[in-house]
Amino acid sequence: MAVQIDSKIIDYEVARADAEAKQAEASEKPEAPGLDIEHMHEELQRPERLEGQTYKIKTPLSEHALYVTVNDVILNEGTEHEIRRPFEVFINSKNMDHFQWIVALTRIVSAVFRKGGDCTFLVEELRSVFDPRGGYFKKGGRFMPSLVAEIGDVLEQHLRSIGMMEAETLDEHQRRYIEKKKAEVETRAAQEPIEADCDDSTAEYPPGAELCDKCHMKAMVVMDGCLTCLSCGESKCG
Incomplete structure (x- = not known):
């Protein structure tokens, strides 16, 4: 069959015998439905039940220990896209000396968690806080420049446990x-x-x-x- 060409030829390719058959097959194949993957965002409602872990912090700066609880939300549960993300943090202690800044810290960190995206920067920010009165050595010989820095250390442990941060290992x-x-x-x-x-x-x-x-x-x-x-x-x- 003759075909009239009205425009200038700028490129060409050799058509294969099965090309038309493959094109027809692809056009008849129904499109895959879009994956409705849920991500962390501010509008996400808090579920009735959350899973989490509680960490104990015992420092020489206080007679009473601090207990840091980080609760996680599970997104896309039961699918191949299931992920675990931190949702909120609570800090409790019998020592009320630091009550105000502890409440402020938990609210700010929880708000950052719920914003979604990469929240691992919190670890470095908290660990960079130094106490003007001096730090202390925790069990094992590791130096903690402040109580806030140790809370950052606990947060790092948790983010590593849920796979948001990788452990720093030596080659x-x-x-x-x-x-x-x-x-x-x-x-x-x-x-x-x-x-x-x-x-x-x-x-x-x-x-x-x-x-x-x-x-x-x-x-x-x-x-x-x-x-x-x-x-x-x-x-x-x-």
């Missing part, structure tokens, strides 16, 4: 490097015995180790003329 090269440095320090300590620190919370690292600005552990020692952290591998020499 194989870093792990071998730290193990090598630990062995060198232990050998040197055995040759030149130093009186042990009475604080057993940092007994894993050599006495006299300095505080690391990155992981907040007293694990910075001088190796090859450079301060190196035996916990996270941070080095002042790059």
Whole structure:
């Protein structure tokens, strides 16, 4: 069949025998219904029941412990798009000294949760708060610059547990490097015995180790003329 061409030819392709059949099949195939995926937003109504976890914070700054509860909402439950997102946070304690700022903090953080999107920035913001009276070392030797910073630490634990944040792990090269440095320090300590620190919370690292600005552990020692952290591998020499 002859076809009259009224416009200028600018491109061409060779038609295959099954091209028309495939095109007809595609046009007859019904369109897949749009996936109604629910995301976190401000208009989302609070369900009658939420799942969550409660974390205990015991600090030397207070006689009474703080209990931080983070409740999560499950979106798209029962589907392949099911996700768990933080919805609200509560902080409770017998100590009423910090009542006002605790109430304010829980309301602001809960509001950020309900806005949706990436809320992981809260962890760094809270952990960057320093107490002018000084911080403290928690069990295990990790330094906490303030009570607010430890609440941020708890929030990080929770976001990691629900998959919103990934755990910071050392790669194989870093792990071998730290193990090598630990062995060198232990050998040197055995040759030149130093009186042990009475604080057993940092007994894993050599006495006299300095505080690391990155992981907040007293694990910075001088190796090859450079301060190196035996916990996270941070080095002042790059």
